[in-house]
Amino acid sequence: MTRGYLIPIGGAEEKHHEPHVLRRFVKLCGGKQARIAVIPTASELRDTGARYEQVFTEIGVRAVKALPFETRHDCQREDWLAYLEDVDGVFFTGGNQLRLATHLGGTPLVHLLKRRNAEGMHVAGTSAGAAILSEHMIASGDEGPSPHHDMVVLSPGIGLTNRLIIDQHFRQRDRLGRLLTALSFNPYALGVGLDEDTAAFIGPDDVFEVHGSGAVTVIDASELQHSSMDRAHKHDPVCMIGVKLHVLVEGASYDIRSREARPPR
Amino acid sequence: MTRGYLIPIGGAEEKHHEPHVLRRFVKLCGGKQARIAVIPTASELRDTGARYEQVFTEIGVRAVKALPFETRHDCQREDWLAYLEDVDGVFFTGGNQLRLATHLGGTPLVHLLKRRNAEGMHVAGTSAGAAILSEHMIASGDEGPSPHHDMVVLSPGIGLTNRLIIDQHFRQRDRLGRLLTALSFNPYALGVGLDEDTAAFIGPDDVFEVHGSGAVTVIDASELQHSSMDRAHKHDPVCMIGVKLHVLVEGASYDIRSREARPPR
Numbered sequence: 001m002t003r004g005y006l007i008p009i010g011g012a013e014e015k016h017h018e019p020h021v022l023r024r025f026v027k028l029c030g031g032k033q034a035r036i037a038v039i040p041t042a043s044e045l046r047d048t049g050a051r052y053e054q055v056f057t058e059i060g061v062r063a064v065k066a067l068p069f070e071t072r073h074d075c076q077r078e079d080w081l082a083y084l085e086d087v088d089g090v091f092f093t094g095g096n097q098l099r100l101a102t103h104l105g106g107t108p109l110v111h112l113l114k115r116r117n118a119e120g121m122h123v124a125g126t127s128a129g130a131a132i133l134s135e136h137m138i139a140s141g142d143e144g145p146s147p148h149h150d151m152v153v154l155s156p157g158i159g160l161t162n163r164l165i166i167d168q169h170f171r172q173r174d175r176l177g178r179l180l181t182a183l184s185f186n187p188y189a190l191g192v193g194l195d196e197d198t199a200a201f202i203g204p205d206d207v208f209e210v211h212g213s214g215a216v217t218v219i220d221a222s223e224l225q226h227s228s229m230d231r232a233h234k235h236d237p238v239c240m241i242g243v244k245l246h247v248l249v250e251g252a253s254y255d256i257r258s259r260e261a262r263p264p265r
Numbered sequence: 266m267t268r269g270y271l272i273p274i275g276g277a278e279e280k281h282h283e284p285h286v287l288r289r290f291v292k293l294c295g296g297k298q299a300r301i302a303v304i305p306t307a308s309e310l311r312d313t314g315a316r317y318e319q320v321f322t323e324i325g326v327r328a329v330k331a332l333p334f335e336t337r338h339d340c341q342r343e344d345w346l347a348y349l350e351d352v353d354g355v356f357f358t359g360g361n362q363l364r365l366a367t368h369l370g371g372t373p374l375v376h377l378l379k380r381r382n383a384e385g386m387h388v389a390g391t392s393a394g395a396a397i398l399s400e401h402m403i404a405s406g407d408e409g410p411s412p413h414h415d416m417v418v419l420s421p422g423i424g425l426t427n428r429l430i431i432d433q434h435f436r437q438r439d440r441l442g443r444l445l446t447a448l449s450f451n452p453y454a455l456g457v458g459l460d461e462d463t464a465a466f467i468g469p470d471d472v473f474e475v476h477g478s479g480a481v482t483v484i485d486a487s488e489l490q491h492s493s494m495d496r497a498h499k500h501d502p503v504c505m506i507g508v509k510l511h512v513l514v515e516g517a518s519y520d521i522r523s524r525e526a527r528p529p530r
Contacts (some may be wrong), residue, residue, distance in 0.1 A: 072522035215502035
């Protein structure tokens with residue numbers, strides 16, 4: 001049994017003109033044979049699910065259906081859970097990641113997603129939908145490139161991986177500092193900063209390939225020699241010595257286990 | 266003969282209430298015995314020189330004088346050059362670094378500053394005055410954390426060191442991307458991103474210590490495994506693999522030759 005891909009996307013992915021990232025997700029799910037479920041829970045806009053149904057229909061799939069889980073009670077709806085037993089891929093839309101965490105966290109829906117991803121179902125998410133995929137999620141934070149005490153609020157995500165902390169709109173919203181701050185607590189996880197219209201396609205071997213028009217900034221704090229987070233006061237800058245940084249573009253890849261980056265072929 | 270310190274400051278340093286960085290510069294120059302020259306050429310404001318005369322007088326020095334070099338012809342004025350033969354420290358104000366480069370570049374003033382710094386005179390500069398200190402200077406660039414083709418314009422500075430590329434207002438103006446871009450051309454130099462009210466005190470042994478309320482972000486690309494700058498097209502993101510990053514705060518130090526960071530003692 002091979003685990004399905006995880007595909008965090010940095011938000012604002014191209015949907016109509018050249019939907020490079022979404023098309024690649026569809027191809028992974030079986031192309032014209034793909035069955036896709038869209039979970040628009042993060043969004044407060046009524047038509048988000050319908051918009052993505054249209055986008056995936058335009059790209060060309062066998063079936064696509066939005067499942068608008070709105071309450072924790074919805075996350076037990078047997079008809080929707082049954083639908084998820086048969087899809088090739090799930091797509092989380094953007095919006096507010098705390099809506100996802102508070103509505104979905106600990107429900108039968110999350111248990112099902114974990115099991116189905118382990119069985120081979122692919123799970124993609126954009127923006128808030130990307131953040132929620134990991135065990136430790138950035139719930140909110142401040143802008144700026146250098147890490148500061150109190151700069152970031154972490155929350156449990158749905159936990160399809162515990163190896164990453166994902167941030168999105170990375171270039172567009174100046175988020176290096178909050179990602180560094182998140183890692184300054186505990187350098188175990190890899191920091192993955194996704195630009196808009198850019199995705200990390202994380203394979204079952206924990207190697208990911210970058211696709212899209214922007215970059216993925218990888219922050220590897222595994223060889224951190226010093227973090228002053230334990231001693232920093234509120235609003236203080238945090239000292240971090242020995243962080244590795246890679247900026248990866250279309251076609252470049254990264255092995256999360258060995259922590260090795262490879263340039264585009 | 267021991268070289269004088271170079272002290273790039275990230276701009277907006279505290280001047281009256283707790284002038285930690287400026288006071289440290291004065292102390293280095295001899296404290297109450299210090300003789301300081303202020304070069305306000307970067308600024309287009311008439312009173313910049315006079316303001317710093319007042320600031321240094323308040324801190325307490327033996328003598329301080331602003332030398333408002335306005336033209337390339339001014340940079341040969343014998344009375345002002347003679348004054349610089351006797352000072353302990355020179356302070357470049359902020360403003361537009363291209364005013365400094367175009368007015369001072371290649372004049373007898375710059376030759377004198379290089380010789381006097383080699384003889385032990387300290388040279389500090391804030392904001393534009395920090396950028397100008399190095400051989401390769403960031404003249405202008407775009408905001409954002411990830412490197413892009415055409416993101417930065419380099420220009421020769423006054424060349425008191427060729428080991429650094431300095432950027433300022435680092436946290437406040439989101440400049441990681443332009444500093445990375447500057448290094449993607451040639452990873453020899455060390456990238457030094459200075460937050461406001463924060464300085465690197467670079468000693469004659471090329472070890473610097475950080476002082477001020479913000480952080481100094483050090484970008485070490487010496488072990489860069491890959492840069493796509495040679496192949497990137499206009500506006501493309503640039504792939505960079507193997508960058509080291511350190512965020513240093515008050516009291517932390519960095520050895521530019523061995524490329525080793527040390528936490529605050």
